[in-house]
Amino acid sequence: MRKSQRLGFGVATLILLLTVALSALAAESEPTETQLFLRGAKLWGAYCGQCHNARSGSEFNRLEWDTLLLHMRVRANLPAADAEALRVFLRSSH
Numbered sequence: 221m222r223k224s225q226r227l228g229f230g231v232a233t234l235i236l237l238l239t240v241a242l243s244a245l246a247a248e249s250e251p252t253e254t255q256l257f258l259r260g261a262k263l264w265g266a267y268c269g270q271c272h273n274a275r276s277g278s279e280f281n282r283l284e285w286d287t288l289l290l291h292m293r294v295r296a297n298l299p300a301a302d303a304e305a306l307r308v309f310l311r312s313s314h
């Protein structure tokens with residue numbers, strides 16, 4: 221094996237290892253359904269009763285919640301990750 225070939229092999233191995241490490245990290249940072257639910261429950265208590273009585277998840281169906289949450293996201297200025305957690309929590313009662 222020539223020196224430059226060995227170098228190329230080393231770089232390829234390094235890239236492969238980096239890819240594996242990064243995808244493991246990405247998989248870890250993706251929250252599970254249970255984590256989203258628990259986060260949503262906390263956020264619901266903190267946010268959703270501020271401007272009106274907190275509305276229970278069972279009051280609206282899944283589709284209605286999708287629309288309502290878009291609206292409340294704007295009203296309450298919610299970050300996307302918080303809105304997703306709230307969506308999982310509110311839809312869980314169906």
Ligand code: HEC
Pocket residue numbers: 264267268269270271272275288292295296306
């Ligand atoms: C910054 C104030 C504010 C916050 C925080 C807020 N809302 Fe609202 N919400 C409103 C206002 C104002 C309305 C009246 C509809 C409109 O905006 O035209 C409303 C309407 C609603 C309605 C529709 C009521 C109906 O009977 O048609 C639902 C359901 C609702 N909010 C749920 C939520 C949920 C769930 C949260 C938590 C993520 C939330 N809201 C947080 C201001 C807020």
